[in-house]
Amino acid sequence: MIAGNRLLRRLGAGLLWLTLALAALGMVLHPGGGYAWASYFDSWLVRVIWFSIYQALLSATLSLLLAWPFAWALSQTPFRGQWLLAAFLNLAFILPVLAVVLGVVSLFGQNGWVTLPGTVYGLPGILLAHVALNLPFATRLLWDRLSQIPDHQKRLAEVLGMGLRHRLRWLEWPLIRMASGPVFVLIALLCFSSFTVILTLGGGPANTNLEVAVYQALKYEFDSRAAMLYAVLHGALALTAIGALGQGGLLNMEAAVRQPRGGQRGPSPLQWCAILGLLALLLSPYAALLDRALQADWHWPARLPDALRTSLGIAVFSSVCAVLLALSRCLPGAVRTRRSRWLDFGVLVIPAMVLTTGLFLLCLRLGWAREATWPLIIWVNALMAMPLILQPLKARIQAAHSQYHRLTRVLGMRTWPVLRLVYWPLVRPVMLWALALSAVLSLGDMGVAALVGQVDFVTLPLLIYQSMGSYQMTLAAQMMVVLLALCASLLLLAEWARGRYRAGR
Amino acid sequence: MLDVRQLTTQLGDQDFHWEFKLAAGDLMAIVGASGLGKSTLLNVLCGLLPATAGEVRWQGRDVLDQPLHRRPFGILFQSHNLFEHLSVEVNLALGIHPSGRLHEADRERVLTAARRFDIANLLDRTPDRLSGGQQQRAALARVFLQRKPVLLLDEPFSSLDPALRQEGLNWVRDMQAEQGSTVLLVTHHLDEMLPVTDQVLLGLTSEQWLSLSTDEFERQRAQGAFQSLLGIDTDASY
Numbered sequence: 001m002i003a004g005n006r007l008l009r010r011l012g013a014g015l016l017w018l019t020l021a022l023a024a025l026g027m028v029l030h031p032g033g034g035y036a037w038a039s040y041f042d043s044w045l046v047r048v049i050w051f052s053i054y055q056a057l058l059s060a061t062l063s064l065l066l067a068w069p070f071a072w073a074l075s076q077t078p079f080r081g082q083w084l085l086a087a088f089l090n091l092a093f094i095l096p097v098l099a100v101v102l103g104v105v106s107l108f109g110q111n112g113w114v115t116l117p118g119t120v121y122g123l124p125g126i127l128l129a130h131v132a133l134n135l136p137f138a139t140r141l142l143w144d145r146l147s148q149i150p151d152h153q154k155r156l157a158e159v160l161g162m163g164l165r166h167r168l169r170w171l172e173w174p175l176i177r178m179a180s181g182p183v184f185v186l187i188a189l190l191c192f193s194s195f196t197v198i199l200t201l202g203g204g205p206a207n208t209n210l211e212v213a214v215y216q217a218l219k220y221e222f223d224s225r226a227a228m229l230y231a232v233l234h235g236a237l238a239l240t241a242i243g244a245l246g247q248g249g250l251l252n253m254e255a256a257v258r259q260p261r262g263g264q265r266g267p268s269p270l271q272w273c274a275i276l277g278l279l280a281l282l283l284s285p286y287a288a289l290l291d292r293a294l295q296a297d298w299h300w301p302a303r304l305p306d307a308l309r310t311s312l313g314i315a316v317f318s319s320v321c322a323v324l325l326a327l328s329r330c331l332p333g334a335v336r337t338r339r340s341r342w343l344d345f346g347v348l349v350i351p352a353m354v355l356t357t358g359l360f361l362l363c364l365r366l367g368w369a370r371e372a373t374w375p376l377i378i379w380v381n382a383l384m385a386m387p388l389i390l391q392p393l394k395a396r397i398q399a400a401h402s403q404y405h406r407l408t409r410v411l412g413m414r415t416w417p418v419l420r421l422v423y424w425p426l427v428r429p430v431m432l433w434a435l436a437l438s439a440v441l442s443l444g445d446m447g448v449a450a451l452v453g454q455v456d457f458v459t460l461p462l463l464i465y466q467s468m469g470s471y472q473m474t475l476a477a478q479m480m481v482v483l484l485a486l487c488a489s490l491l492l493l494a495e496w497a498r499g500r501y502r503a504g505r
Numbered sequence: 506m507l508d509v510r511q512l513t514t515q516l517g518d519q520d521f522h523w524e525f526k527l528a529a530g531d532l533m534a535i536v537g538a539s540g541l542g543k544s545t546l547l548n549v550l551c552g553l554l555p556a557t558a559g560e561v562r563w564q565g566r567d568v569l570d571q572p573l574h575r576r577p578f579g580i581l582f583q584s585h586n587l588f589e590h591l592s593v594e595v596n597l598a599l600g601i602h603p604s605g606r607l608h609e610a611d612r613e614r615v616l617t618a619a620r621r622f623d624i625a626n627l628l629d630r631t632p633d634r635l636s637g638g639q640q641q642r643a644a645l646a647r648v649f650l651q652r653k654p655v656l657l658l659d660e661p662f663s664s665l666d667p668a669l670r671q672e673g674l675n676w677v678r679d680m681q682a683e684q685g686s687t688v689l690l691v692t693h694h695l696d697e698m699l700p701v702t703d704q705v706l707l708g709l710t711s712e713q714w715l716s717l718s719t720d721e722f723e724r725q726r727a728q729g730a731f732q733s734l735l736g737i738d739t740d741a742s743y
Contacts (some may be wrong), residue, residue: 403585406553411651412574413603421605425590 004415005331012328013459020029023358028480030228030361040229044205045213049233052192055123057132060188063138064180066131068155068283071142072172076145079267085275086143092282094388094437095487096444097129097196098461100342102480103285104129104201105473109297113288121203129197131287134187139265139278145479146172147180187237193351194258196461200468203505210234211353215451224361231357236348241348257317287485301467303458304479311443311460313481314377319438323431330394331423332401344387344452352384355449373452380448385438392430400426429498436494439486460486507655507687512559514549521545525706525716529564529654532641532681533687537708537734543691544583547657550689553577561654574603578652581661586644587632593619594628600650604673614650622646622676633699638669645676649684656680658690682730699723707731 074085107113108120108128114123149171157167195211202208208216210230217226267275329344356376363372400422408418446461453462460483467476507527510730514521527533535543548554552573561568563577585597588710591605597615598607607615619625622642624635631642641662648656662673678701680686692698695705705722709717717725725731 218690326740404588407588410551410578410580411554411575411599412572413599417604421591421595421599422588453596 004010009165009331012325013340015325015407016347016383019355019359019379020346022362023355026358026360026362026365027228028234029365031223035225036221037225037229045230047206047211048208049237049410051207052234054346055126055198055207055209056132056188056192056194059127059134060097060184062127062131063099063134064184064186066135067138067142067183068176069277070135070139070274070327071146072176072240073170073270074139074143075146075149075272076174077265077269079265079271081266083150085278086140088279089140090135091491093133093140094440094444096440096446096461096480096483097194097465098130098200099131099289099480099484100132100445101197101200102292102464102468102473102476103198103289104132104354105468106288106477107285108475113291116225119203123205124202125201125346126194126197126207128190129201130194132282133197134190136278136282138183138187141183142176142179146175147369149175177481182391183239183443188243189349190457192238192241193234193353195353195450197465199450200465202304208303210237211351211447214353214357215447218357218360218451224364227357228361231354235354236353238354240347243290246402276329287478289477292474293481296478299475301463301475303478303483304460307458307460307463308482310458312486314374314381314445314449314459315442317374318378318381318385318442319435321378322385322438323393323434325382326390326393326434327397327427329390330397332398332405344390347383347387353378353447353451354381355383360452367478369452370454373454373457377445378442381442381445381453382438384445385441388441389434389437393427393434394429397423398427432497433494439490443487443490445485506562506564507689508516508560508562509550510562511643513557514547514554516545516554516558520712521549522712523559523706523714525714527687527689527704530681530685531703532677532690533704533706534690534695535691536693536695536704537714539598540711541708542711544659547580547659547691549682549688550576550579551566551657552576555683564627577654578657579648579651579655580657580661581644581648583660583663587640587647587662589632592631593624596643597628597647599651600647611616618646618650619721621649623701623703627647629681638672641665641669641673641674645673645680649680652684653686654685655689658688660691663693670697674698684738707734709734711721 074082104125106111107122108116108125110122118124120128153171158170162170192209193211194209195215198207198209198212201414202212210233213230214227214234216229217223359372359376359380360369363369363376404422408422413421444461445461446465449457449459449462450465451457459464460479463478464479464483467473467479506529509523509525512523521540524544525533526679530722535546537543545554548693549556552571556569568576568578574687587593588599591599595605596617597618598605598611599609601611615628616625619628623644624639624642624646627635627639627643629669632643634642644661658677662670664674674697677688677690681688689706692700698709699705702719705717705719705720707717709715722731
């Protein structure tokens with residue numbers, strides 16, 4: 001059995017190593033052109049790097065500052081139905097980035113619900129969108145951490161007569177401070193690698209980050225040398241930040257997937273305030289988006305069916321690839337080596353656009369750019385989704401392994417029966433969830449498709465982006481409602497299947 | 506005859522060493538303080554842990570070079586003897602073929618074993634919907650279907666109440682009578698087991714084990730021997 005597991009593990013690892021190697025090769029063999037190397041290191045590049053870091057730090061700080069009070073209030077006592085709020089926070093994190101962007105524009109842009117002193121395009125819009133995207137995530141992680149305060153410590157605090165303020169000072173603040181570091185690093189990294197938000201809300205060359213610079217170099221200037229340089233710089237900066245700040249903040253959706261234990265009582269008044277405040281903050285962009293969509297009759301562009309087909313096709317294939325890849329990464333058997341841990345780490349932290357750039361440059365070099373569009377988009381989307389679904393699958397497979405590995409060995413069960421009879425029934429309840437999550441992530445992706453796709457290649461997010469570019473905001477909002485409905489249906493389907501499975505047992 | 510000669514293994518920095526013989530069809534109780542290697546012995550015999558030296562012969566043939574599932578041993582652990590998410594029927598089927606896929610004749614065998622252990626009406630249930638006693642019978646039925654000549658029982662009934670423990674032991678005795686099984690049983694309830702035991706393997710240290718016939722053991726114990734050894738954690742498994 002171990003040998004079979006090892007083979008499957010090696011197959012998955014081999015594909016990941018091959019991807020990293022091919023991306024690196026693409027960087028080295030990039031199809032020439034461009035200017036002298038020294039000419040790229042100008043004041044513009046310095047400004048791009050500065051802006052990449054500056055907006056990321058600012059976005060992470062704002063998200064965290066806002067998340068603190070919400071997480072603190074929510075964690076005071078477990079309340080009935082808190083899983084629903086937790087599920088909503090998880091959902092808000094994985095919905096298409098472009099939906100938030102469009103929501104922010106509908107809310108704060110021209111003819112929006114709220115009038116900003118200046119324009120929404122530029123740093124204000126970028127910060128608003130990043131906060132809307134990351135606030136639920138930060139709140140969820142901090143809430144989860146604070147909920148782990150042991151009951152005996154809470155009892156002790158009560159015995160000692162600590163009120164809210166003292167409990168915060170002695171019990172909760174040390175935990176918040178400890179958890180905030182990793183969460184900050186994580187959000188800063190996500191914002192550092194932000195593409196869609198900066199591209200759509202940046203509002204001009206003054207507000208460009210490295211990812212957008214790669215895109216512009218490849219798509220507008222046809223300068224592959226510049227694209228390679230920016231991508232390498234981007235990857236190097238991200239890795240340096242993680243190396244300097246530690247791996248503690250790495251994305252661990254296991255916490256986010258775990259349903260917190262609910263309490264018997266309803267939320268306290270303080271918790272009601274937090275819940276309503278959070279919902280108002282997070283739902284208002286979507287409400288504004290829906291309002292914008294309903295302002296005119298629904299007219300569908302001729303390319304919509306084509307875009308839908310392409311998006312769904314990519315979502316189906318990439319989610320299957322992501323799940324298979326994740327399964328191969330969590331099969332027990334061989335002792336996990338340092339190299340294997342580095343591989344998982346590498347896939348998690350190397351920005352997808354850097355990988356995409358490397359692979360795309362290689363395809364350009366080989367003259368396969370058009371043929372490779374689909375496989376490239378599917379594969380990179382699968383790689384992006386894989387770390388998010390890995391932990392729940394891994395937790396189940398490892399639990400099954402530790403409980404049953406002796407039994408499977410004494411019964412002489414080989415790889416296939418073990419996969420079929422032991423692991424599969426245990427991962428099946430999360431399998432549809434994993435497929436749906438990966439599919440939703442792929443459906444919402446714009447960056448990879450924008451970079452790799454040719455002029456005639458269109459996905460639903462790309463079509464929406466094109467409508468935004470031609471100031472057809474209502475049409476964009478209407479198509480976004482379609483995309484959101486698709487994502488929501490997929491996630492509901494996964495929840496329904498999970499519920500049905502539980503009921504059937 | 507089960508012939509264990511200078512069988513040795515090492516776990517961390519602790520060495521274990523066993524030597525004994527057991528006639529085919531006999532039942533041997535393995536007793537001693539915690540940490541001396543009672544469960545380790547069963548794990549080495551069945552192949553879950555490697556032996557570093559020595560021989561284990563069953564009916565004259567060395568079994569240590571055989572793969573785990575070809576050895577003549579069926580084993581029941583303290584817990585996790587059944588796959589909790591699979592039906593009792595599939596759990597039993599795995600005793601016949603490790604793929605879990607059965608022919609019609611095999612299905613008949615599963616049903617016969619289920620009837621034999623009084624669980625025929627529970628075949629479609631998962632183990633979490635069975636009582637402790639029913640789970641114990643399902644695990645025994647699977648071992649029964651494996652038709653292994655030697656049963657290694659690593660306190661499989663220790664978490665049950667005395668009545669169910671006695672019932673479990675009776676089922677083992679029935680199997681022994683029917684299949685002629687040889688049984689090695691780790692126990693902390695020696696007094697309950699002695700009436701049905703032919704031989705006792707008593708751990709003095711992890712490297713020193715005393716193998717005695719039950720009569721000899723009782724005679725020596727009546728004279729005051731082993732008190733300090735058997736006094737240790739007699740109730741530990743509760």
